[in-house]
Amino acid sequence: MEIGELKVYVLVGIDYYTRFLYGKIISEKSSKNIIQVLEEWFVNEVVPEEIISDNAKEFESTEYKEWCSVNEIRQHKVSIESHRSNGRIERAIRTIRESVFKQGGKFTEEMVVNAVRGYNQTFHSAIKCTPEEAKEDAEVNEELRLENSQEGVYAENFVKLARETFIKGQRVRIAKRENLGTVGKRDSGRFIRKGIIVEVCEKDSYLVRTDEGRIVKK
DSSP: OEETTEEOOEEEEEOTTTOOEEEEEOSSOOHHHHHHHHHHHHTTSOOOSEEEEOOOGGGTSHHHHHHHHHTTOEEEEOOTTOTTTTHHHHHHHHHHHHHHHHTTSOOOHHHHHHHHHHHHTSOBTTTTBOHHHHHHOHHHHHHHHHHTSTTSHHHHHGGGOOOOOOOTTBEEEEESSSSOOHHHHTOTTOEEEEEEEEEEETTTEEEEEETTSOEEEO
């Protein structure tokens, strides 16, 4: 996760069924650090059957693959650009980012903990309770597993996701063109520049200062 001119690495995970959110600042992006945090998260939890991640090199390493194999965890990877395939975590990341900005904008462990706690204690309309309550209630948990199966209501409505929104100060990638078709969205090179949002405009548009110093409207 990159904010402004600084790079802040926050490992974020979300339970598919309960929406329970996990988040922790890591000193650097490495398979070793990611594995260490995952083990902390799972120490008092049921080890997941599957972990969905992007194609970052940390999730492609031999060390990470061996760890998944030992723990009998299936790996499912989606492209970094594929927001639809991993929409829940994308929205959770935005929630953490926005919460930290409201707390003063400095990414500290305390700020991330507060953001995660706030998310987990907020009523979620899709599960009819808070993620914290869903996690603690085994009976509700089973209902959620049925509701969120491939034949469930959420799966049916998953493709109807709202367009992603951004906030001032957020670092973003700038696409070659808008409204790409299916083929274009699979093109890993479609993001040609990076920049920082300097102004949120009307009609879902933004002023972005690119790394080259140009101001563009997207």
